Amino acid sequence: MASVSYFFIAVVFIFGCCSNAQLSPKFYASTCPNLETIVRRAMTESVIKELRIGASILRLFFHDCFVNGCDASILLDDTPTFTGEKNAFPNQNSARGFEVIDTIKTHILALAARDGVVLLGGPYWTVPLGRRDARTASQSDANTQIPAPFSDIATLTANFASKGLDAEDMTVLVGAHTLGYAQCANFRSHIYNDTNIDPIFANFRKIGCPASGGDSKLAPFDATPVTFDNDYYKSLVGRRGLLHSDQEFFNNGPQDSLVTTYSRDNAAWRSDFAESMVKMGNISPLTGTQGEIRGNCRFRN
Numbered sequence: 001m002a003s004v005s006y007f008f009i010a011v012v013f014i015f016g017c018c019s020n021a022q023l024s025p026k027f028y029a030s031t032c033p034n035l036e037t038i039v040r041r042a043m044t045e046s047v048i049k050e051l052r053i054g055a056s057i058l059r060l061f062f063h064d065c066f067v068n069g070c071d072a073s074i075l076l077d078d079t080p081t082f083t084g085e086k087n088a089f090p091n092q093n094s095a096r097g098f099e100v101i102d103t104i105k106t107h108i109l110a111l112a113a114r115d116g117v118v119l120l121g122g123p124y125w126t127v128p129l130g131r132r133d134a135r136t137a138s139q140s141d142a143n144t145q146i147p148a149p150f151s152d153i154a155t156l157t158a159n160f161a162s163k164g165l166d167a168e169d170m171t172v173l174v175g176a177h178t179l180g181y182a183q184c185a186n187f188r189s190h191i192y193n194d195t196n197i198d199p200i201f202a203n204f205r206k207i208g209c210p211a212s213g214g215d216s217k218l219a220p221f222d223a224t225p226v227t228f229d230n231d232y233y234k235s236l237v238g239r240r241g242l243l244h245s246d247q248e249f250f251n252n253g254p255q256d257s258l259v260t261t262y263s264r265d266n267a268a269w270r271s272d273f274a275e276s277m278v279k280m281g282n283i284s285p286l287t288g289t290q291g292e293i294r295g296n297c298r299f300r301n
């Protein structure tokens, strides 16, 4: 009898312990049973219009989560009396996909990001739901807490660790760069000045990214920018990483062996990616009565 009640207490303790205990895949099961269908339909329409949008929404979710948790703070517009995160250095003229989120609703960034990945061939995962919306945002935290493309592996690792994501999570998640594009200003110094780069690749990228000017010209991260595959990791092994930060993951350093593994084992990476996305989505959510549920995702109520 005693052991039974100890077991019961242990169960309550384990399930009652965590700050994200209230996120649940069934959060909207009775209040909005069609939520997943609604989001999937909106994402499907958007991705058909522009394949890249799946990448852009995935990145929005990442940039939201890394600034004081996954609380939709990135969606808030600047107003004369409020400074949000949209004009922080990593987001300005770079973060995109806000119009798609307008058409759905704010607290489903996590679902929209998952659907974008799925629609471009990526793995499915069950999304814990119930994140409420922040009433605050921080441009300065967005400037300092979103990883920079000029960082080295030690800085990146510390940055992810500060969000509760270990080095394996980081190396798995950066594989998101199998989708999408970067602007010349973010990879210019890598292709012109870095030594850990395939010279043929560097010369090829210089054609689309002059030594000066053309800051916003785009290049894909890997050879298949609208297909979710492990080509990104093959590029790193071939020293064809686009950003300085990308190549840091294969630079005679601590992440080389995991990058090699993923370059050879697409299935392993896909299942690890799904797992780490759930972990990223659990960074300091607002739950219960915290924050609010915005009527318009661009503004506080």
Ligand code: HEM
Pocket: 052, 054, 055, 056, 057, 058, 059, 062, 093, 094, 095, 096, 147, 148, 149, 150, 156, 173, 174, 176, 177, 179, 180, 181, 182, 183, 184, 186, 243, 245
């Ligand atoms: C290791 C740290 C990371 C750094 C330094 C980094 C940096 C960047 C930069 C500079 C761009 C190009 C932005 C532009 O030129 O406009 C970019 C694009 C992108 N990032 Fe990352 N990133 C990192 C990790 C991640 C993670 C963890 C995810 C998601 C899980 C992600 C998803 C994306 C996607 C999908 C794009 C393409 C967006 C588009 O085409 O619209 N990144 N990243």
Ligand SMILES: *[C@@H]1O[C@H](CO)[C@@H](O)[C@H](O)[C@H]1NC(C)=O
Pocket: 188, 189, 192, 193, 211
């Ligand atoms: C490459 O490095 C040189 C010397 O530090 C610097 O003058 C130049 O601006 C750099 N070029 C690019 C494209 O970053």
